[in-house]
Amino acid sequence: NEKEVTCIGCGIAIQTENKEGIGYAPPSSLEKEQVICQRCFRLKHYNEVQDVALTDDDFLKILNGLGKVDALIVKIVDIVDFNGSFLHGLHRFVGNNPVLLIGNKSDILPKSLNPNKLINWMKQEAKELGLKPVDVLLSSAEKGHHIQEALAAIELHRKGRDVYIVGCTNVGKSTFINRIIKEVTGEGDVITTSHFPGTTLDMIEIPLDDGQAIIDTPGIINRDQMAHVVNKKDLKYVMARKEMKPVIFQLNEEQTLFAGGLARFDYLKGGRKSFTCYFSNDLEIHRTKLEKADDLYERHLGDLLSPPRIEDLESFPELVRHEFSIKDEKMDVVFSGLGWITVNQPGVKIAAYAPKGVSVLVRKSLI
Numbered sequence: 001n002e003k004e005v006t007c008i009g010c011g012i013a014i015q016t017e018n019k020e021g022i023g024y025a026p027p028s029s030l031e032k033e034q035v036i037c038q039r040c041f042r043l044k045h046y047n048e049v050q051d052v053a054l055t056d057d058d059f060l061k062i063l064n065g066l067g068k069v070d071a072l073i074v075k076i077v078d079i080v081d082f083n084g085s086f087l088h089g090l091h092r093f094v095g096n097n098p099v100l101l102i103g104n105k106s107d108i109l110p111k112s113l114n115p116n117k118l119i120n121w122m123k124q125e126a127k128e129l130g131l132k133p134v135d136v137l138l139s140s141a142e143k144g145h146h147i148q149e150a151l152a153a154i155e156l157h158r159k160g161r162d163v164y165i166v167g168c169t170n171v172g173k174s175t176f177i178n179r180i181i182k183e184v185t186g187e188g189d190v191i192t193t194s195h196f197p198g199t200t201l202d203m204i205e206i207p208l209d210d211g212q213a214i215i216d217t218p219g220i221i222n223r224d225q226m227a228h229v230v231n232k233k234d235l236k237y238v239m240a241r242k243e244m245k246p247v248i249f250q251l252n253e254e255q256t257l258f259a260g261g262l263a264r265f266d267y268l269k270g271g272r273k274s275f276t277c278y279f280s281n282d283l284e285i286h287r288t289k290l291e292k293a294d295d296l297y298e299r300h301l302g303d304l305l306s307p308p309r310i311e312d313l314e315s316f317p318e319l320v321r322h323e324f325s326i327k328d329e330k331m332d333v334v335f336s337g338l339g340w341i342t343v344n345q346p347g348v349k350i351a352a353y354a355p356k357g358v359s360v361l362v363r364k365s366l367i
């Protein structure tokens with residue numbers, strides 16, 4: 001057995017097999033005297049944080065570590081995928097540490113959505129999921145909106161302690177951290193360390209003026225996210241990049257909408273009614289008759305109804321049907337991580353379909 005090579009930046013064991021994994025360095029780098037992992041390399045040279053894939057074991061190590069420190073926990077979620085990116089169960093591990101909840105990607109919300117209403121909804125939803133955050137904020141890491149506000153809230157709630165940033169992959173955690181690095185250090189040097197003693201998790205520290213630090217924990221993969229069921233090249237269809245533009249449909253009973261091949265919405269009963277779709281503007285919505293829907297999906301998944309791509313059909317999960325009666329309020333039918341359809345007039349029965357593992361839920365309309 002060869003001696004274990006470790007990264008001079010973060011101390012992690014170097015591996016050369018899995019490019020997306022922790023501690024990756026290209027094989028050629030092993031010939032050098034000092035080896036640096038790809039993640040530290042990028043950080044050092046570009047001040048840029050990169051995602052690494054985590055195993056469930058690593059995830060547990062992070063969670064257990066969070067309970068042992070005295071710190072402010074900043075939990076970032078994707079507001080379009082609140083439930084899918086929530087990291088259920090985190091609150092059981094954080095001990096008495098306060099949690100600041102940030103809903104990222106606010107820039108893609110339709111302008112007609114009132115931010116305060118959304119924040120209230122997030123508070124309520126978090127409470128139902130067992131978390132009582134000290135505060136709830138929105139941000140757009142990509143556009144740099146509300147970053148100062150987030151930093152002010154962090155400063156207020158950390159009370160001189162360290163800050164741990166946690167989040168599921170794809171919520172924009174790296175983008176957020178990169179923004180913070182610029183704000184806090186003015187592009188200065190960032191130190192990397194392995195923070196929890198006895199673990200090999202690479203964490204990134206952004207030093208603060210009082211000797212404390214903001215610590216970025218690795219992104220946690222939730223395999224049930226919509227983003228994981230499509231080809232990486234097709235992410236723009238799943239994750240909106242720009243403000244979602246509402247598309248209104250007047251539907252008769254027994255009509256079906258397909259959002260690409262990723263979601264299906266059957267309007268079953270309730271007379272002629274209006275429905276508003278909020279998805280990535282790149283994703284095409286197709287309307288058809290309910291009686292033709294199964295056949296259309298079978299024949300045209302991968303071409304007319306895409307994503308997925310033809311070449312990915314084999315690994316694409318089957319759609320699972322969820323039926324809902326919407327009785328007396330305007331409601332949103334949410335396809336986790338993809339978008340939602342607002343049922344504008346109650347008194348209807350519908351069925352919503354999403355790939356197996358991806359959740360569908362109904363909430364009071366936010367608009």
Ligand code: GDP
Pocket residue numbers: 051104105106107108139140141142143167168169170171172173174175176219239240241242
């Ligand atoms: P991470 O896996 O949580 O570290 O997420 P990344 O920072 O890599 O971001 C995932 C994707 O979301 C990337 O395509 C980003 O460009 C995009 N993204 C991140 N923050 C925002 C945001 O505030 N708004 C929008 N529209 N996209 C964002």
